[in-house]
Structure formats: C-alpha cells, structure tokens
Amino acid sequence: MKVRVAKRAQTQIDRAAAWWDDNRPLASEAFDEDLSEAFSLLSIEPGIGAPVTNARTPGVKRLHLARIHYFLYYRIQGEEVQVLRIWHTSRGRDPKL
Numbered sequence: 001m002k003v004r005v006a007k008r009a010q011t012q013i014d015r016a017a018a019w020w021d022d023n024r025p026l027a028s029e030a031f032d033e034d035l036s037e038a039f040s041l042l043s044i045e046p047g048i049g050a051p052v053t054n055a056r057t058p059g060v061k062r063l064h065l066a067r068i069h070y071f072l073y074y075r076i077q078g079e080e081v082q083v084l085r086i087w088h089t090s091r092g093r094d095p096k097l
Contacts, residue, residue: 038072069089
C-alpha cells in the first residue's frame with residue numbers, strides 16, 4: 001500500500017527531524033530510521049495502529065514510535081495510507097484531527 005504524507009505532517013516531520021539532528025547527536029539517525037521503518041510497516045500492515053477515538057476525522061489510527069517518543073497519526077483511504085500528523089508523546093494530548 002502506498003504511504004502519502006499530508007502537507008502539515010511533512011512540515012511537522014521536517015521540524016522534528018531538524019530538532020533531532022540539533023539535539024540528539026549521539027543518535028542522530030534514530031528519527032529518520034524509525035520514521036522510515038514506520039512507513040515500511042504501514043505499507044505492509046496498515047491496520048496495525050491503535051484507533052484514535054476522539055478524532056473528528058473518521059478512521060484515524062496512531063502508531064507509537066517508542067524509541068523517539070512520537071506518535072504517527074494516519075488513516076487508510078482507499079489504496080493508500082495517509083499520514084496526518086506526527087506528535088511528540090510528551091504533549092499529553094492528541095492533536096486536533
């Protein structure tokens with residue numbers, strides 16, 4: 001299944017990747033590696049994430065990227081996985097979806 005990243009999610013990914021590069025020099029590749037692995041996993045097993053019950057958008061799921069402490073929010077639309085947001089777990093709440 002194809003994975004497509006929404007514009008807002010791409011902006012969030014770019015910002016998080018830049019922060020990671022600047023602030024985690026001993027594990028500088030971790031963010032990119034975990035995100036790449038998540039995209040690969042979603043292309044093969046798109047139903048793997050946990051349902052997000054408080055989303056306004058129907059069918060939203062999230063995948064926990066434990067090593068880097070992010071949630072990846074997405075939904076399945078037809079034959080593609082749409083990545084909607086990436087959200088740090090320390091925020092203590094879900095993004096508005």
